Amino acid sequence: MSHGEPDPPGRRGRRRPRSRGGRVRFPQYTTARLILARAYLDEGNGEEALGELVRILEASPKDTQAHRLAADIHRKAGRWNEAREHLERVVRLEPSDREARLTLEALQAGGRAGEGSPLGRVLEDDTFATMSFGALCLEQGLPDEAAQIFLRLVKKNPGDARVRERLDEALRAKTQKRKG
Numbered sequence: 001m002s003h004g005e006p007d008p009p010g011r012r013g014r015r016r017p018r019s020r021g022g023r024v025r026f027p028q029y030t031t032a033r034l035i036l037a038r039a040y041l042d043e044g045n046g047e048e049a050l051g052e053l054v055r056i057l058e059a060s061p062k063d064t065q066a067h068r069l070a071a072d073i074h075r076k077a078g079r080w081n082e083a084r085e086h087l088e089r090v091v092r093l094e095p096s097d098r099e100a101r102l103t104l105e106a107l108q109a110g111g112r113a114g115e116g117s118p119l120g121r122v123l124e125d126d127t128f129a130t131m132s133f134g135a136l137c138l139e140q141g142l143p144d145e146a147a148q149i150f151l152r153l154v155k156k157n158p159g160d161a162r163v164r165e166r167l168d169e170a171l172r173a174k175t176q177k178r179k180g
Contacts, residue, residue, distance in 0.1 A: 030056045034065060046073045064090050068100060076168075078158035080107055099175045106147045106171060119145050129153060134166060143173035 033052045040049035050073050056066040071086035087104040090097055119137070122128050123145060134149035150167035157163060 030060050030063060030066070034063075034069075037066075037069060041069070041073070046077065049073060062093055064093050064097070067093070068097075071100070071103070075103075075107070076164055078154065080155075083107060102175050103171055106144070106151060106174065109148055110151070123148060126152070131163065131166065134170070138166075138170055138173060143170050143176075146170040147174055 033056045037049040037052035037056070040046070040052065050070060053066045053070045053073070056063055057070070060066070067086040067090045071083045071090065074080075074086065075083035084104060084107050087100050087107065090100040091104055094100070119128075119142065129149050129152045131153065134146045134153070137143070137146035137149060147167065147170035150163055150170050153163045154160070154167055
């Protein structure tokens with residue numbers, strides 16, 4: 001594909017990086033692999049992206065960007081232990097990474113509300129682990145509780161894209177709440 005050609009359908013205005021040849025000649029070039037991993041992810045090919053991230057981490061085990069992206073892919077695929085392992089590495093390597101730390105806390109809680117939660121006792125029962133109640137928690141400024149509800153729902157039904165989106169939203173709100 002030349003630079004003058006229009007983007008193929010479904011490519012959302014992005015071209016695949018021309019790093020394939022460079023990966024063969026310079027396999028240690030982690031920046032090119034990270035760009036390619038992101039391009040695969042943009043195309044909806046998480047497993048190809050993960051393959052590139054594994055190669056990056058084999059060559060550079062302290063690459064926090066690769067660990068963050070790998071954690072995100074694993075989390076969205078419902079592979080909680082793998083997501084936690086990558087987030088733990090990010091937090092060890094960059095203790096100031098608030099987003100990684102808060103996401104790790106949510107995953108470690110395993111769908112249970114924290115000790116100081118005003119809804120702790122209510123959320124002990126799966127009766128309230130619903131989309132509606134999670135949405136209500138988000139609307140009321142309780143992103144920690146919402147994240148735990150959506151995490152429980154995702155664990156029950158990993159294929160539900162709507163629940164995964166709400167979990168992402170709750171995790172973002174949780175990070176924003178702590179920043180503000």
